[in-house]
Amino acid sequence: MLTVRKSEDRGHADHGWLQSHHSFSFADYYDPAHMGWGNLRVINEDWVAPGSGFGKHGHRDMEIITYVLAGSLAHQDSMGNGTSIPPGDVQRMSAGSGVMHSEFNHAPDARTHLLQIWIEPQAKGITPGYEQKTFAETEKRGRLRLLASPDGADGSVTIHADAFLYAALLDGDESVTLPLNPARKAYVHLVRGQIEVNGQALQSGDAALLAAESSLTLSGAQAAEVLVFDLAP
DSSP, rough: EEEEEEEEEEEEEOOEEEEHHHHHHHTTBBTTSSSTTTTEEEEEEEETTEEEEEEEEEESSSSSEEEEEEEEEEEETTOOOOOEEEEEEEEEEOOOTOEEEEEOOOSOOEEEEEEEEEEEEEESSOEEEEEEEEEOOHHHHTTTEEETTTTTTGOEEESSSSOOOOOOOETTTOEEEEEEEEEEEEEEEEEEEEEEEEEEEETTOOEEEEEEESEEEEEEEEEEEEEEEOOOO
16 A cells, blocks of 8 residues: 655745644644654655754654754764764664754854754664764665665664664666565655656655555656665564
């Protein structure tokens, strides 16, 4: 079973300094039909205005992945981490028993465009943790590059969740296939461009939700950047 979720059907929040599209129920956006998919709980596509950001706030018992698309995001947290996240980097923060952090766009004249992803952990109350790695475009060109996994396989960041996150850059005749366990779920988020997922066309911002499928094929791409999640049911 494959269901397409159109970009325009996502929730939207306009905070002035922040424009956000919510793939699943989040904050003031509530849709009982879209509370998550498997253990994937949040995909927020955010545009942060110059000189603005998220002040210090807390999280707990969630695996949080930040994927910057344009600009840069400055991060500070109660674990002592202070860093900048540029496009190509993947940041993983395990909130566990509790962590405070802030995120800012310090650029004077450019918005920061990012995806913030939350995945439910396998265990609660773990010690908070942080990891950040760079994945070059060449690693994602024409293939699915593993970005996050439970065991840090292939140089991916390690998440404390039964989930695997891949990214690919595809164009023209390039195509990739990922075998799936039909007992699990999968989710495809098209960051930009155009693509077909098992023959179903997606435009920028669209998603495909898959259940009881044995494989996933990405083809018919036009300047596509895509994220693929293999998820616990």
